[in-house]
Amino acid sequence: MAALEPISLLWPQNAAQPTSTGYKMADLHLDSIIRALSVEVRYERHIREILLTPNADARVIAYRQEIIEDLLRSPNLVIRLQEALAIIVTLERYMNEPQWQESELRRVAWRLSELENYIDCVIHLNAMLGEAGDDLRSEGLCRLREMVSAIVKEESFRALQAELPDLLTQIRSVKSVTIGVNLDEQLRPMEATLLSINSSRFKGISLSFLNLFTNKKAPKAENEGIAPLHLSGQGEGFIARLQESDTPLMNPLFKDLADVLDRTSRPIALTLKRYVHISGRLLVALEKEIAFYLGAARLINKMRTAGLPMCRAEIAPIDERVCTMQDLYNLNLALHLSANRTDLSGDLVTNEVNFGEVGRIFILTGPNRGGKTTYTQAIGLAQILMQAGMYVPAAQARMSPVDGIFMHFAAEEKPDEEAGRLGEESKRLSEIFAQATRHSLILMNESLASTSAGESLYLARDIVRVMRMLGARVIFATHLHELAADADAINAETPGDSKVISLVSMVSVDGNGDNVRRTYKIVPSPPMGMSYAREIASRYGISFDQLTAALRARKAIPPENGK
Numbered sequence: 001m002a003a004l005e006p007i008s009l010l011w012p013q014n015a016a017q018p019t020s021t022g023y024k025m026a027d028l029h030l031d032s033i034i035r036a037l038s039v040e041v042r043y044e045r046h047i048r049e050i051l052l053t054p055n056a057d058a059r060v061i062a063y064r065q066e067i068i069e070d071l072l073r074s075p076n077l078v079i080r081l082q083e084a085l086a087i088i089v090t091l092e093r094y095m096n097e098p099q100w101q102e103s104e105l106r107r108v109a110w111r112l113s114e115l116e117n118y119i120d121c122v123i124h125l126n127a128m129l130g131e132a133g134d135d136l137r138s139e140g141l142c143r144l145r146e147m148v149s150a151i152v153k154e155e156s157f158r159a160l161q162a163e164l165p166d167l168l169t170q171i172r173s174v175k176s177v178t179i180g181v182n183l184d185e186q187l188r189p190m191e192a193t194l195l196s197i198n199s200s201r202f203k204g205i206s207l208s209f210l211n212l213f214t215n216k217k218a219p220k221a222e223n224e225g226i227a228p229l230h231l232s233g234q235g236e237g238f239i240a241r242l243q244e245s246d247t248p249l250m251n252p253l254f255k256d257l258a259d260v261l262d263r264t265s266r267p268i269a270l271t272l273k274r275y276v277h278i279s280g281r282l283l284v285a286l287e288k289e290i291a292f293y294l295g296a297a298r299l300i301n302k303m304r305t306a307g308l309p310m311c312r313a314e315i316a317p318i319d320e321r322v323c324t325m326q327d328l329y330n331l332n333l334a335l336h337l338s339a340n341r342t343d344l345s346g347d348l349v350t351n352e353v354n355f356g357e358v359g360r361i362f363i364l365t366g367p368n369r370g371g372k373t374t375y376t377q378a379i380g381l382a383q384i385l386m387q388a389g390m391y392v393p394a395a396q397a398r399m400s401p402v403d404g405i406f407m408h409f410a411a412e413e414k415p416d417e418e419a420g421r422l423g424e425e426s427k428r429l430s431e432i433f434a435q436a437t438r439h440s441l442i443l444m445n446e447s448l449a450s451t452s453a454g455e456s457l458y459l460a461r462d463i464v465r466v467m468r469m470l471g472a473r474v475i476f477a478t479h480l481h482e483l484a485a486d487a488d489a490i491n492a493e494t495p496g497d498s499k500v501i502s503l504v505s506m507v508s509v510d511g512n513g514d515n516v517r518r519t520y521k522i523v524p525s526p527p528m529g530m531s532y533a534r535e536i537a538s539r540y541g542i543s544f545d546q547l548t549a550a551l552r553a554r555k556a557i558p559p560e561n562g563k
Contacts, residue, residue: 064389
């Protein structure tokens with residue numbers, strides 16, 4: 001039999017797998033997405049590795065996208081793949097070496113069960129992928145179909161498939177043993193022997209001890225005991241307790257039983273040697289990958305059912321350094337809201353993203369709690385999902401891969417930090433510039449807010465100028481309106497092809513400016529500066545009217561009109 005080439009549903013043939021330890025994405029709060037992508041808790045670690053392993057290879061991204069597209073095209077394929085995953089999980093358990101090695105019968109029975117599950121898995125996958133027909137278009141699933149089809153056609157597989165049922169019947173026909181025990185004059189067990197190996201199980205009945213010596217009992221059915229049947233609560237633990245008991249007959253009796261059963265299994269063991277080369281490891285290796293795709297299909301369908309878009313991003317060349325998305329939303333927020341609502345179509349504000357020639361460095365300003373952080377996170381999450389081969393939370397997207405995603409969110413000041421908060425922020429910025437390239441994505445949120453406004457503006461302006469020279473894609477969410485207002489000057493005085501532009505989290509203001517409402521829409525616009533001051537003051541209770549009313553209420557200042 002020719003050795004079959006292993007396949008992966010995550011990596012196409014000859015694709016180089018990254019060796020990096022992965023991104024540090026704590027500020028994006030990926031845990032809810034990882035849970036949503038995990039069909040079982042035990043797959044969460046693998047999902048995390050997929051999301052956080054840097055992958056900028058467009059071929060790998062497309063390879064995964066195509067598999068997801070196949071699953072979304074055929075709901076029945078998803079159901080059948082779920083069934084296949086359950087069989088593979090069982091197969092994997094049997095492929096682990098048992099804890100005991102002393103019983104040849106147990107080893108034979110274990111191997112037979114492994115082969116039985118292997119055949120079930122191959123037959124199920126072959127039927128599932130065959131039924132998909134022309135709907136199966138992805139390279140990964142088509143290669144899997146070819147591999148499974150080749151297994152089914154192997155002479156050794158067909159021989160095993162024909163012979164296995166008889167082998168299973170032989171080994172599983174042993175249902176019970178009959179033991180004969182000789183008693184002495186005081187009815188104490190003195191001698192014991194094995195009488196027979198049986199193909200049916202014994203049954204117990206409930207009788208008093210005295211009834212055992214009377215004729216008042218009903219006729220006993222075949223294989224029915226004359227006392228209750230004592231069940232093993234712990235499987236092998238029950239046998240171990242019998243073997244370790246003080247009854248001197250038990251150890252030799254169980255040894256005889258093991259010898260007899262081992263002799264029964266030896267002809268089957270000899271037959272199984274012909275199939276020693278058959279292993280389910282190629283299929284078991286796909287378990288976590290299949291779980292990833294099932295989780296991806298489930299998440300996409302969940303969002304679409306909730307009225308939100310999920311799309312397959314078009315992969316742009318990495319050198320274009322573009323990212324355009326329509327109706328982008330923050331997937332974390334959507335998952336949070338979906339816990340209590342089934343229709344989210346009217347609950348989330350979507351936004352546009354347009355990294356490219358019009359601008360690659362966005363200075364994002366706006367009111368507190370106006371959606372700046374949510375928007376910044378949404379872009380980072382979409383980029384991670386796209387490069388993992390997932391669909392992205394948008395109606396349409398065209399995205400270049402990035403070679404790194406770097407986060408710089410404001411950190412809490414640590415009392416034991418000698419350099420202070422500004423020193424810690426400066427250190428992290430220095431680390432970003434030691435690694436970032438023109439193909440990187442940098443997400444900054446309220447950075448450099450730990451010092452005076454003048455110093456923050458001075459530092460931020462220099463950093464933005466360096467980013468323009470570097471050519472990276474940047475979102476800088478900040479309260480430094482002056483920095484956004486200075487975008488044209490920075491572009492004019494600093495060389496580079498990453499244009500700096502101002503984005504604003506918009507608000508709706510009434511004619512008098514008394515009622516300011518956040519819209520959560522992010523649009524290119526000059527910064528609105530102090531126009532939010534009244535709204536901010538009112539929200540925190542420090543507007544002129546609020547403060548004077550509070551002071552008058554406690555008679556700290558004279559009442560209005562001196563009355």
